[in-house]
Amino acid sequence: MVATLGTRARILDVTSRLMMRQGYEGTAVKQIATEARVALSSVYHFFPGGKQELATAAVRHADEHFAQMLRDALATKDDPADAVVALAWVVAEYLRDSGWQDGCPITATALETLGRIPPIQQAVEEAFERWRGLVAEKFQLAGIAEQEARDLAHTVISTLEGAELAAQVSRSAEPMTIAGRHLSRLVNTYR
Amino acid sequence: MVATLGTRARILDVTSRLMMRQGYEGTAVKQIATEARVALSSVYHFFPGGKQELATAAVRHADEHFAQMLRDALATKDDPADAVVALAWVVAEYLRDSGWQDGCPITATALETLGRIPPIQQAVEEAFERWRGLVAEKFQLAGIAEQEARDLAHTVISTLEGAELAAQVSRSAEPMTIAGRHLSRLVNTYR
DNA sequence: AGCCAAGTGGAGCGAACGTTCCATCCAGAG
DNA sequence: CTCTGGATGGAACGTTCGCTCCACTTGGCT
Numbered sequence: 001m002v003a004t005l006g007t008r009a010r011i012l013d014v015t016s017r018l019m020m021r022q023g024y025e026g027t028a029v030k031q032i033a034t035e036a037r038v039a040l041s042s043v044y045h046f047f048p049g050g051k052q053e054l055a056t057a058a059v060r061h062a063d064e065h066f067a068q069m070l071r072d073a074l075a076t077k078d079d080p081a082d083a084v085v086a087l088a089w090v091v092a093e094y095l096r097d098s099g100w101q102d103g104c105p106i107t108a109t110a111l112e113t114l115g116r117i118p119p120i121q122q123a124v125e126e127a128f129e130r131w132r133g134l135v136a137e138k139f140q141l142a143g144i145a146e147q148e149a150r151d152l153a154h155t156v157i158s159t160l161e162g163a164e165l166a167a168q169v170s171r172s173a174e175p176m177t178i179a180g181r182h183l184s185r186l187v188n189t190y191r
Numbered sequence: 192m193v194a195t196l197g198t199r200a201r202i203l204d205v206t207s208r209l210m211m212r213q214g215y216e217g218t219a220v221k222q223i224a225t226e227a228r229v230a231l232s233s234v235y236h237f238f239p240g241g242k243q244e245l246a247t248a249a250v251r252h253a254d255e256h257f258a259q260m261l262r263d264a265l266a267t268k269d270d271p272a273d274a275v276v277a278l279a280w281v282v283a284e285y286l287r288d289s290g291w292q293d294g295c296p297i298t299a300t301a302l303e304t305l306g307r308i309p310p311i312q313q314a315v316e317e318a319f320e321r322w323r324g325l326v327a328e329k330f331q332l333a334g335i336a337e338q339e340a341r342d343l344a345h346t347v348i349s350t351l352e353g354a355e356l357a358a359q360v361s362r363s364a365e366p367m368t369i370a371g372r373h374l375s376r377l378v379n380t381y382r
Numbered sequence: 383a384g385c386c387a388a389g390t391g392g393a394g395c396g397a398a399c400g401t402t403c404c405a406t407c408c409a410g411a412g
Numbered sequence: 413c414t415c416t417g418g419a420t421g422g423a424a425c426g427t428t429c430g431c432t433c434c435a436c437t438t439g440g441c442t
């Protein structure tokens with residue numbers, strides 16, 4: 001049913017965008033319904049588990065979307081150090097284009113619900129694990145040993161995550177470009 | 192008036208702790224008053240600007256507290272690479288001791304209110320700037336050039352920030368220890 | 383044509399939200 | 413002792429929250 005998929009997808013899109021900017025508690029179900037041009041009852045029709053189920057699904061939705069962005073950015077360069085710089089650059093563009101309003105799509109929701117809404121925390125954990133996996137895979141293909149590649153991926157994701165926040169707060173791409181430069185330097189020490 | 196100072200300080204302590212764990216929207220003024228064992232009217236007596244003024248003050252309060260922790264950790268080692276490892280270690284201990292519930296005291300509030308409550312955003316910006324300044328100062332004292340020290344401080348704070356989140360989500364100190372190791376390696380490439 | 387399930391619209395629930403108001407309390411100044 | 417102003421306790425405000433319910437419309441099947 002095309003209309004069904006369209007409506008459901010629209011709800012998820014709006015939810016992940018709003019929760020990215022306002023967090024979990026700061027986003028009302030009514031606002032989601034309004035901005036998605038959908039009846040409030042439809043939200044509960046598609047997500048009978050209510051706000052928690054909706055938020056969990058939105059985290060997974062954003063996870064896939066962000067992972068695709070990472071894949072595309074990593075694929076533009078063969079050299080792992082160059083790829084990391086490209087990663088930082090793509091993310092920086094994405095932040096700037098939103099007027100520094102958008103950042104990591106799940107961080108705000110994650111921080112608010114940590115230890116209080118387990119299904120959301122698990123979805124966040126899986127998202128981070130997937131993103132690290134993409135980076136680690138790139139490093140291994142470039143000849144970096146498995147354990148080192150995994151550890152590097154940890155730091156790459158952590159650093160980008162923190163730099164995103166710093167860039168948003170200061171409304172400047174500088175934290176991202178600096179992070180990209182330092183990360184590529186770090187990666188280069190492993191070959 | 193000792194009691195007055197005590198009450199005000201108690202409100203700020205509770206507010207910063209609650210907002211760290213639940214964010215801005217997720218923390219009710221009534222809950223703050225209850226946990227601080229203070230009358231609700233007292234909260235508005237000390238912070239006539241309401242929740243926004245209270246949150247702004249709480250961010251500044253947490254800023255000072257966290258800065259002191261950074262200062263202490265940095266002072267334990269002379270070598271800048273060792274100091275960064277100590278930093279990561281101290282933060283990791285702090286996270287673990289809270290059962291992975293506490294993290295950076297201002298990140299959750301910052302993300303939720305970005306671009307929507309300017310005074311809070313400014314307080315967050317000043318906090319990050321202060322923390323970076325402490326790290327940069329340490330690097331300069333160790334003979335690293337000013338510009339390089341400042342850039343490194345950017346990445347150190349960003350990486351620790353991101354690693355904190357990863358550690359909280361995965362309930363493991365591993366992201367912090369990996370971050371510390373990589374950051375010290377990065378710092379060592381600058382001498 | 384008749385039917386059934388998917389999806390909509392809108393009213394309404396109790397609870398919790400931020401905030402206000404004011405009577406009261408109490409320590410220190412005169 | 414009285415006076416006074418900072419601080420408190422408690423009730424109450426209008427609004428919004430997440431969520432439920434149900435009559436209704438709609439589009440694809442037999």
